[in-house]
Amino acid sequence: MKTAIKIQDIRKDFILSHSGAASLKTSLLWWKKAKREKLDVLKGLNLEIPEGECVALIGRNGAGKSTLLSLISKIYKPTSGTIEVNGRIAPLLELGAGFHPDLTGLENILFNGMILGLTRKEVLERTQQIVDFSELHTHIDTPIRTYSSGMLARLGFAIAIHVDADILIVDEVLAVGDYTFEKKCYDFIDSFRKKGGTILFVSHNADTVKRVADRCIWLEDGQVKRDGPTAEIMREYQPDSDSSTTP
Amino acid sequence: MRENLRELWKFRELLWAMVERELRIRYKNSFLGFFWSLLNPLVTVAVMTVVFKYLMQNSTPNFSAYVLAAYLPFLFFNMTLLDSAQSVLVSLPVVRKVYFPREILPLASIASNFIHFLLALLVFFVYLFGLWAVTGFDISPFTYRMWFLPVLLVVNLCLVTGLALIISALNVFYEDIKYILSVGLYLLFFITPIMYFSETVFYALTDKPNGKLLYDLYHLNPVATLSTMYRKVLLAPQDVQVLKDGVAVMEGVQKANWIHFGITTLISVGILIYGYHLFNKLKWKFVEKP
Numbered sequence: 001m002k003t004a005i006k007i008q009d010i011r012k013d014f015i016l017s018h019s020g021a022a023s024l025k026t027s028l029l030w031w032k033k034a035k036r037e038k039l040d041v042l043k044g045l046n047l048e049i050p051e052g053e054c055v056a057l058i059g060r061n062g063a064g065k066s067t068l069l070s071l072i073s074k075i076y077k078p079t080s081g082t083i084e085v086n087g088r089i090a091p092l093l094e095l096g097a098g099f100h101p102d103l104t105g106l107e108n109i110l111f112n113g114m115i116l117g118l119t120r121k122e123v124l125e126r127t128q129q130i131v132d133f134s135e136l137h138t139h140i141d142t143p144i145r146t147y148s149s150g151m152l153a154r155l156g157f158a159i160a161i162h163v164d165a166d167i168l169i170v171d172e173v174l175a176v177g178d179y180t181f182e183k184k185c186y187d188f189i190d191s192f193r194k195k196g197g198t199i200l201f202v203s204h205n206a207d208t209v210k211r212v213a214d215r216c217i218w219l220e221d222g223q224v225k226r227d228g229p230t231a232e233i234m235r236e237y238q239p240d241s242d243s244s245t246t247p
Numbered sequence: 248m249r250e251n252l253r254e255l256w257k258f259r260e261l262l263w264a265m266v267e268r269e270l271r272i273r274y275k276n277s278f279l280g281f282f283w284s285l286l287n288p289l290v291t292v293a294v295m296t297v298v299f300k301y302l303m304q305n306s307t308p309n310f311s312a313y314v315l316a317a318y319l320p321f322l323f324f325n326m327t328l329l330d331s332a333q334s335v336l337v338s339l340p341v342v343r344k345v346y347f348p349r350e351i352l353p354l355a356s357i358a359s360n361f362i363h364f365l366l367a368l369l370v371f372f373v374y375l376f377g378l379w380a381v382t383g384f385d386i387s388p389f390t391y392r393m394w395f396l397p398v399l400l401v402v403n404l405c406l407v408t409g410l411a412l413i414i415s416a417l418n419v420f421y422e423d424i425k426y427i428l429s430v431g432l433y434l435l436f437f438i439t440p441i442m443y444f445s446e447t448v449f450y451a452l453t454d455k456p457n458g459k460l461l462y463d464l465y466h467l468n469p470v471a472t473l474s475t476m477y478r479k480v481l482l483a484p485q486d487v488q489v490l491k492d493g494v495a496v497m498e499g500v501q502k503a504n505w506i507h508f509g510i511t512t513l514i515s516v517g518i519l520i521y522g523y524h525l526f527n528k529l530k531w532k533f534v535e536k537p
Contacts, residue, residue: 014535024421070534074346077531091344098341102272114264115345 002086004167004198005072007047010081012067013040041067043222044081051086051166054189054199056213056230058237063219065202069169072200087166087198090116092157099152101145105136108144109159116163126162133184134158154181161188168192170201186211206238251527255348265355270362284363285370288315288322295442306495307444307488312378315371316481317441317474323364324407324470325432331356331411332418332425335533339419342533349530350523353415357408371481395480399473402512406469409518412526419533435470445475446501450489466504472511479503 016037041064049055057065070076071083073091098115099108109130113123131140134154139147147155161168168189189199189212203209209216209230216233218226226233255262274280295318296311307313331353335342338352375389418424440448448465452458466472479500486497 023423024427025423027421070343073344075343075534089346097344098338100268100272102275103268107268107271111264111268114261115341115347117347119260120264 002051003048003084004051004053004086005047005049005200006084007045007068007072008082008084010042010045010047010068010071010083011040011079012042012064012071012076013038013079015039041222042071042078045219045223047217047224049198049200051198052193052196053215054193054213055201055215055217056209057200057202057217057219058204058209058233059219059225064222065219066171068219069171069200069202072167073169085167088117088163089167089169090160090163090165091169092160092171097156099144099156102143104142105131105140105144105147105155108155112156112159113163116160116165118163130155130158130162133162135181150178150181157185161192165197167198167200170199170203206234210234248524248527251348251350251523255350255354258348258351261347262351262354262358265351266358266362269355269359273359273363281363281366285367288318288367292318299442304495305488306497308485309378309382309482312375312482313444313478313485313487314441315374316478317439319364319367319371320403320474320477321436321439321441321470322367323360323403325436326363327357327360327407327411328414328428328432329425330360332414332428335415335419336422339533349533350412350526353411353526354408356415357404357411361404361407375482390483392480395476399476399480402508402515403473405519406473406511406515409515409520409522412522413518416526416529416533419529420536435468438465438468439471439474441474444478444487444489445471446487446498447489449501450491450498463507466507467510467514469511469514472504472507476503476508 016039041062045064045068057068059065067076069091071078072085073089098112100111103111106127109127110120110123113126113130114120118126131137134151134157136147136151136155139151144152144155193199199212201213213230216226216228216230216237217224218233218237226236273284292311292315295314299305299310334352334356335349342349342352414424414428445466449462452461452465455461466475484500486499488495489498490496491498
């Protein structure tokens, strides 16, 4: 099986500032006091994800899960190490990041689809499917400032899944919309996996993890603590939750 | 740098979509939107004309056309820098989530403002024709000098793009840059020949010691040189009224100063290269600003 993502000895550190607002004034006035602290988030992490696998990243806050996802989506440049990605990546945007409130749903579909890497032609071909999936037929011609947050999330999700990505990156946004929409999302994830797509997601919801992931990677302190089948890892990760979630 | 440019070329369709989006937002999908946005320069020029012609008794003919010829490019400069300064900062939520060449954000602001500027120039030509008709088709509104307009636009675009890249990148880290910028642009308006002429400065300095040098220094400001060039390219040469020893006299327009323009071109291209370099150096740090 081909590898979708291969990560070798990745390191990432951030400069942390305690000086507050980012302004020329503060940095000129307080340049002596500016305390800068280096924060190692990922410390030499190795990972290989084969094509078609659904992987959940778990771990406590600050373990480096989101940083890892951002590195894979080319948002950050790693301090050292290499990341190899085979295929098109689509990040699931949270609550319509990148939408413009004054533009209509349709205009935002075009623009957001192109930001996610589609060509104009590809977006136009998919527009009807996206509208159908998001169930926003009546509102698609109105500026999205009139949308509710659930509608925005549905539109964002609908666009992201129609990008035809090979790798889907989901950062805690699966629980959007109402129950029927949630079911639709899960159906989509199932069909996406049947087509051989790779999914990488972060979730603190144990039920979601158990429902979709077939492999769990437990990050702790910038390194892989445990890596293995979901059931096994989740038993270790949440030893007491098993009795409450299984009926 | 070549790799960055190739990456940008790959995303050219996104750049164009972003330009289209900015224009749509600006004109709010209405045809009148464009004319609304022209209201500012037209009213400003009308007020300036009234003040200069009637309150300050300046009798330069077609004063409003001269002001407009310099004010439209200045407004392009002004609006582009203010728009692009914020371009990266307001898009940080997207930048944090999706990869695309970050320079697309300021470039989209620049391109949409440039298109707006070209449309405004078209309206300016209509205005010139109107003026031509009203004055009894005296002096032709166009001269052969018009051929130079594309060169002028390219140099202007280089300058604006370079500055916009620098400012938009720095504004992410120092959010008060936009306030400093707006004060700077306000002051720039006064040291740029818009309400007055380059000739006004020339004749005011010509008798002073080192007057010639001061005049050259004055034109080191690329915006001043560009404004002067726009006037010479867009309009037929005409006498302007200047003060000499406190007396208003009409003087012939100075010839285009190619040394000034050459220096301005060098400065503009230099700023463009430096700006692109700086932006690419800083763009990976946008998402992890301390």
